[in-house]
Amino acid sequence: MSNIYEPVIGLEVHAELATRSKMFCACPVVDTTQAEPNSAVCPVCAGMPGVLPVVNQKAVEFALRVALALACEIAPSSLFARKNYFYPDLPKGYQISQYENPLAVNGRLTILTSQGEKVVRIRRVHLEEDTGKLTHIAESGNGSINEIRPAHTLIDLNRAGVPLLEIVSEPDMHSAEEVGAYARALHSLLRYLKVNSGDMQKGAMRIEPNISIRPAGSQTFGTRCEIKNLNTFRGLERAVDFEIRRQSALLDEGKVVEQETRGWIDDQGITVTQRSKEEAHDYRYFPEPDLPPLVLDRAWVEEILASLPELPISRLHRFQEQYKLSAYDAEVLTAEQETADYYEAAVAAAPQVAPKVIANWICGELFSLLNQTGMTLAECPVTPRALAALIFLVTSGEINLGTGKVVLAEMFHSGQSAEAIIASRGLRQISDSSAIAGMVQQVLKNNPEQVQSYLAGKTGIAQWLFGQVMKAAKGQANPQVVRQELEKQLNAMINNGY
Amino acid sequence: MSLTLAEVEHIAELARLALSDQEKARFCEQLSDILEYAARLQALDTTSIPPTASVLPERSVLRADEAHPGLPVQELLRNAPKIEAGQFCVPPVLELD
Numbered sequence: 001m002s003n004i005y006e007p008v009i010g011l012e013v014h015a016e017l018a019t020r021s022k023m024f025c026a027c028p029v030v031d032t033t034q035a036e037p038n039s040a041v042c043p044v045c046a047g048m049p050g051v052l053p054v055v056n057q058k059a060v061e062f063a064l065r066v067a068l069a070l071a072c073e074i075a076p077s078s079l080f081a082r083k084n085y086f087y088p089d090l091p092k093g094y095q096i097s098q099y100e101n102p103l104a105v106n107g108r109l110t111i112l113t114s115q116g117e118k119v120v121r122i123r124r125v126h127l128e129e130d131t132g133k134l135t136h137i138a139e140s141g142n143g144s145i146n147e148i149r150p151a152h153t154l155i156d157l158n159r160a161g162v163p164l165l166e167i168v169s170e171p172d173m174h175s176a177e178e179v180g181a182y183a184r185a186l187h188s189l190l191r192y193l194k195v196n197s198g199d200m201q202k203g204a205m206r207i208e209p210n211i212s213i214r215p216a217g218s219q220t221f222g223t224r225c226e227i228k229n230l231n232t233f234r235g236l237e238r239a240v241d242f243e244i245r246r247q248s249a250l251l252d253e254g255k256v257v258e259q260e261t262r263g264w265i266d267d268q269g270i271t272v273t274q275r276s277k278e279e280a281h282d283y284r285y286f287p288e289p290d291l292p293p294l295v296l297d298r299a300w301v302e303e304i305l306a307s308l309p310e311l312p313i314s315r316l317h318r319f320q321e322q323y324k325l326s327a328y329d330a331e332v333l334t335a336e337q338e339t340a341d342y343y344e345a346a347v348a349a350a351p352q353v354a355p356k357v358i359a360n361w362i363c364g365e366l367f368s369l370l371n372q373t374g375m376t377l378a379e380c381p382v383t384p385r386a387l388a389a390l391i392f393l394v395t396s397g398e399i400n401l402g403t404g405k406v407v408l409a410e411m412f413h414s415g416q417s418a419e420a421i422i423a424s425r426g427l428r429q430i431s432d433s434s435a436i437a438g439m440v441q442q443v444l445k446n447n448p449e450q451v452q453s454y455l456a457g458k459t460g461i462a463q464w465l466f467g468q469v470m471k472a473a474k475g476q477a478n479p480q481v482v483r484q485e486l487e488k489q490l491n492a493m494i495n496n497g498y
Numbered sequence: 499m500s501l502t503l504a505e506v507e508h509i510a511e512l513a514r515l516a517l518s519d520q521e522k523a524r525f526c527e528q529l530s531d532i533l534e535y536a537a538r539l540q541a542l543d544t545t546s547i548p549p550t551a552s553v554l555p556e557r558s559v560l561r562a563d564e565a566h567p568g569l570p571v572q573e574l575l576r577n578a579p580k581i582e583a584g585q586f587c588v589p590p591v592l593e594l595d
Contacts, residue, residue: 021565028565037584038575042568046577058563079551086514088588101551136590155586157574282512292554 003252005213007244008221009179010123010171012208013186015196016130017062017163023129024053024096029162032133033202037156045161047091052290055080059127059163060294062195063103064304066165067125069193069311072107077295078126080288088155089131097166098126099285103294109169109189110313111181112331120182121170127294132160165195171210171221176240180233183207187233188312188335200231207236211243213251222247223257227264227271239264243271315340323347323355332363338377345384350392361391365405369412381415382408390418398422399429402475431478433485436469439477440485443468444493455493462486500530 019029025044044051067074081099107122133156141148167186173179187205190196197204212224225243230236242264247257262271310318312334319330319340334340343362347355366387370380390411394404399422410421422428430436443465444451454461469482506526510517517525568574571584580587 019563021561021563025568026561026564026566027568036571038571038586040568041574046569046574054559054561056563057560060560077556084512086512088586088591134591135585151590152580152582153588153591154582155588157586282508284512287551292558293552293556295556295558 003248004216005244005248005251006216006218007174007211007213007240008171008224009173009175009212009240010210011169011173011179011182012210013167013183014130014206014208015066015165015167015186015190016204017059017165017195018197019056019058019062019163021056021058022161023056023059023127023163024161025051027161030158031202032156032159035158037154038158041157041160045091046157047093053096053288055291055294056163060103060296061304062163062193063125063127063165064296064301065193065195065308066167066190067104067107068301068305069189069308070104070107070109070122070125070167072104072122072125074104074296074301075101076298077101077293078103079293080127080291081285082288083128083283083285085283087131088153089134090129090160091132091157095129095131096288096291097128097285100287101293102126109182109185111178111185112316112327113177113181116327118178118181120172120178123168123170125165125167128164128166130159130162130164132157171212176237176244179209179240180237183233183236184335185312192309192312192337200233203231206231209236209240209243211240211247212257213244213247222251223259225257225259225271226261228261228274230264232266235264235266238266238269239271242269246271309337319343323359325356325359329356329359329363333359336377342377342380342384346388346391349385350388353388353391353395357395358388358391361387361408365408369409373412380412382411386411386417393418393422397429397431397478399427400476400479403427403429427476429478430473430476431481433481436473436477436481436485437489439469439472440482440489443472444489451490451493454490462490465490501526501533 016029021028022040022045025042027040027042027045030040044053064074078098079101080096082094083097083099084094086093102124104125105123107125108119109122110117110119135154135156137149137152137154139148139151169182173182187198187200190205191198207230208226208228209230210224210226212222214220214222225247227239227243230239243262250257260273261275263274264271316327316330316334319325319334320327323330325333332339333343339362343359346358346362347353350358366380366382370377387408390404390408393399393407394401399407403422407418407421407427410416410425411418414421447465447468450461450465454465466479466482466486469486470477470479473482503522503526506517506522506529509529510522510525575581575584575586578586
């Protein structure tokens with residue numbers, strides 16, 4: 001019989017700031033998956049003796065945008081600190097970070113889960129620098145002694161010194177779902193603020209959950225484990241789920257959880273020990289003597305606060321209110337600013353159409369076309385105005401829903417307008433009841449057996465007959481008119497005593 | 499204020515220094531002397547002085563976000579013990595983070 005445990009989870013997120021130059025030197029920030037190795041390195045980020053770091057103003061501004069959007073208290077004066085460790089990804093022998101007096105503290109982020117909205121407290125937000133990239137090469141060779149190439153490590157310092165923002169939450173989350181929702185909300189926020197590329201595949205945002213469990217109802221914390229460097233939402237959720245189950249099983253067996261750092265092996269779906277507490281680093285932090293305290297001009301902070309865009313959660317609430325959307329639709333439409341802008345442009349272009357109908361078209365048909373082609377909304381050949389025009393043609397009865405979907409696909413591939421496609425392909429809906437009456441009459445005449453079954457009480461046959469009429473009309477008949485007409489003619493037969 | 503031999507060994511390990519027993523004993527004494535000297539500051543009454551992390555004027559010096567080319571790769575790699583594929587090549591290190 002297994003016990004009931006409550007997981008307690010906090011997150012550390014590292015986000016690269018999308019500046020032009022590095023945190024403490026003028027080296028360009030390059031795409032490290034593309035650029036020639038070591039092509040954006042200078043004496044400062046290479047850790048040469050005698051050099052001095054100078055703080056990048058844009059990095060501070062970006063950090064402040066995030067801290068203010070998270071409703072943090074901004075420190076009027078914060079300190080940089082040296083985090084000392086020997087590892088070749090940082091040639092100085094230390095990372096410049098912030099420790100005792102971080103840039104910002106005590107913020108909050110609203111997340112959306114199946115249980116509704118929830119506020120996660122933010123403990124701190126601080127600035128630091130990213131590390132270089134190491135490539136570990138295993139021993140290789142054909143077996144003969146002369147051919148063996150011993151294992152070695154290659155170092156590319158292009159990423160060393162790139163501005164990095166660390167965002168630490170309080171341990172306010174209790175499930176993989178909440179952790180996933182938090183990571184997504186933060187990702188969305190960073191994109192709205194235009195401070196991060198959002199490209200998780202390239203490591204622009206890395207997530208490290210701290211997980212412990214405790215008997216439900218207990219107020220003390222259990223021993224926690226940290227999982228390093230997750231860079232997909234799905235991997236994060238799976239790793240957290242696995243870790244909760246692993247720790248629960250240990251406690252159920254009467255064992256204890258060891259405090260340690262663990263790594264996630266995605267293809268096996270497990271976490272493994274990377275470093276135990278005994279090996280934990282002694283970083284010997286001390287204030288960075290090469291940098292003065294970071295003193296912020298109050299007016300500058302106020303200016304940045306005033307310049308913040310409408311944030312995802314505010315926009316979500318406004319969409320629910322103003323456009324009468326469900327929380328789900330509003331979340332999907334506001335996750336990316338681009339999508340929300342597209343939606344609002346379409347709504348503005350079609351005042352006669354209910355905003356909910358436009359949401360359905362975007363979240364349904366349009367997203368599915370984008371998914372099929374791997375395009376982003378920015379690359380979408382259908383403008384919000386063109387989509388709005390198409391939707392209006394459907395809601396006003398010019399074409400039916402089925403035809404509308406076909407026309408949208410055609411618009412997507414050819415870039416033509418809905419009107420042009422409908423005109424050139426003769427797709428206009430037949431709503432004329434006399435034309436439809438004739439088609440219904442013809443179908444009933446051609447299918448006497450089915451009509452007899454219907455009259456004998458098999459009313460389900462009506463749906464089949466409806467299908468035959470639509471087929472005869474090449475899908476262009478107004479389905480409501482067809483239903484009415486079919487019902488009318490069949491009732492007439494009953495009344496005439498067939 | 500004196501350091502133990504174990505503390506000296508720990509600091510040496512963090513600094514990746516291999517010390518002989520003789521050196522350990524000597525550094526134990528020297529480091530203890532330094533700490534003792536610095537400890538004299540503890541005797542000062544600082545109750546009315548706010549903690550200070552820097553003696554520089556409270557004014558931030560920030561750099562505009564402008565990118566300039568770094569060193570030519572060849573130049574940068576002149577310090578490398580070995581070079582492979584345009585990268586510093588070093589003995590294998592275990593993945594820490």
